């Protein structure tokens with residue numbers, strides 16, 4: 001699959017050799033290939049449309065550099081635009097001046113919130129911070145046992161009193177406890193929910209209002225399809241997200257959801273999840289993810305060398 | 307609002323005042339199919355079919371909807387597979403597999419409830435011994451559905467759990483044994499091998515087991531679902547799909563190219579997090595939902 005785009009590009013660009021300028025007629029087919037690549041990667045169709053228009057505008061009329069063929073130069077433009085759109089590398093959470101820093105996790109069912117909460121805890125614990133987890137999922141069977149187990153595996157405190165308290169109360173109490181225990185970082189794990197579930201979305205709003213998190217992170221599965229951006233937008237509208245974490249990037253999914261969410265929300269992608277183990281959390285590298293979405297990692301490195 | 311407009315609205319909106327199927331209209335249809343996660347290949351094929359039928363079966367805009375419905379329906383009708391007439395000696399063994407977080411454990415619980423409601427005796431095997439509290443999670447589903455649970459400790463060998471569950475199902479004269487496995491990415495060969503091993507273990511004591519192997523696919527996933535299905539099929543003999551989370555706004559259209567390529571039917575869909583939120587797959591309803599004809603099933607009005 002990854003080489004498919006490269007092959008078609010090579011074919012397209014063979015015909016472009018020797019043409020001095022990039023023009024509408026000589027990139028029409030190339031643009032079509034880019035469009036297919038993005039759609040195969042699950043980039044939202046509307047985002048694809050915008051992006052193609054943008055690339056076209058940028059590419060048109062450019063003089064072809066001495067060192068490159070028009071094709072290579074076009075790919076370079078596509079890649080640069082895509083990388084720019086993906087934002088910068090972010091590796092840190094915004095830590096509050098008055099600890100504890102409160103981080104709230106949210107997202108659809110099964111996206112990886114609880115696991116990612118554990119990974120963040122592990123990462124900040126390693127940096128010498130005092131971390132505490134709070135389990136505010138009172139719906140999923142054994143969610144309490146899961147967050148407790150995760151906390152134990154990481155070796156951090158956990159407040160997960162069970163299902164008799166409301167999620168809002170759990171978060172408030174956790175914050176109170178964290179303040180008393182000199183905790184640096186408190187991570188609130190919430191239950192998975194659909195963005196169209198008004199009642200449960202309202203619950204998140206209440207948690208936000210009473211526990212005043214410093215970070216509200218939307219956890220998205222890299223395998224998500226076209227709806228990713230609508231889902232993320234709904235969460236953002238209700239909660240004003242501070243960032244996104246993209247999980248399950250150890251799959252072979254191209255992760256177009258990342259681009260869609262980033263393009264529409266403009267919120268930074270802070271980390272990627274790359275495994276089930278609690279150390280599998282990595283900084284987000286826009287250039288790598290851009291190449292992955294295009295499915296042309298090798299070709300780009302060749303061009304870099306050219 | 308859940309989605310800005312349903313697909314039907316949008317096709318319908320194309321129609322008023324326009325008597326001809328024009329390029330703009332075709333573009334809009336294409337966008338609609340993409341938005342439902344049909345992917346490039348299937349969408350392109352559908353659009354090709356539309357184009358070749360212009361002026362024939364497609365004369366006016368109102369012809370579009372029934373035409374598209376028929377086309378998609380024919381794409382997902384799997385014939386010649388799923389031979390359910392064969393009488394099996396109980397216990398029937400069902401192996402539940404899929405990538406992380408797709409809904410396997412929840413589906414296992416719903417299935418157990420479903421069979422028990424039909425008067426069947428069900429044993430569940432907690433063969434996810436890896437994920438934190440996976441065993442406890444299935445245990446709660448066993449309690450809810452009143453199924454018997456076979457479990458080992460966290461970290462135990464999943465095949466050993468399957469082995470014990472097989473013995474237990476036989477000695478209790480259970481009708482159904484459902485094995486819940488750990489989520490695994492289709493790209494991890496060691497974990498895929500583990501599945502093969504579980505399947506072999508149950509086949510030793512029960513002839514033809516696992517009789518059913520159901521791949522649980524997340525209905526919100528996109529084009530990667532096809533890779534998942536292909537790869538799992540390399541390891542085990544998938545007899546059906548279960549498409550979960552269709553109570554979301556996703557249409558689950560990625561399944562169309564999967565069914566077309568692999569010729570494996572969808573058995574059930576998941577439409578919520580409760581015991582009863584499982585429905586037999588109905589191709590017509592599924593396609594109609596893609597076209598927004600009936601609204602997504604909600605908590606109050608599940609389509610029966």
Ligand SMILES: Nc1nc2c(ncn2[C@@H]2O[C@H](COP(=O)(O)OP(=O)(O)OP(=O)(O)O)[C@@H](O)[C@H]2O)c(=O)[nH]1
Pocket residue numbers: 107108109110111112113114115116137140143190191192193247248249250251272273274275276280406407437489491
């Ligand atoms: N391969 C892989 N699996 C992951 C990753 N992150 C999470 N998972 C797995 O995905 C599944 C779901 O993870 P959870 O953390 O339970 O997801 P959640 O969002 O808390 O789920 P709910 O609380 O039910 O909404 C588990 O099997 C995790 O091990 C990742 O980066 N890679």
Ligand SMILES: Nc1nc2c(ncn2[C@@H]2O[C@H](COP(=O)(O)OP(=O)(O)OP(=O)(O)O)[C@@H](O)[C@H]2O)c(=O)[nH]1
Pocket residue numbers: 109110140192194404405406407408409410411412413434437440487488489490522550551552553554575576577578579583
């Ligand atoms: N809305 C909705 N949520 C579902 C559905 N099926 C499962 N879920 C939720 O999705 C999340 C993950 O479900 P699980 O059953 O734990 O998924 P799994 O495949 O067993 O996960 P792992 O064992 O970690 O790989 C849970 O929060 C479930 O409640 C469904 O049909 N609709």
Ligand SMILES: [Mg+2]
Pocket residue numbers: 113114115137143189190191192
């Ligand atoms: Mg969770």
Ligand SMILES: [Mg+2]
Pocket residue numbers: 410411412434440486487488489
């Ligand atoms: Mg499970």
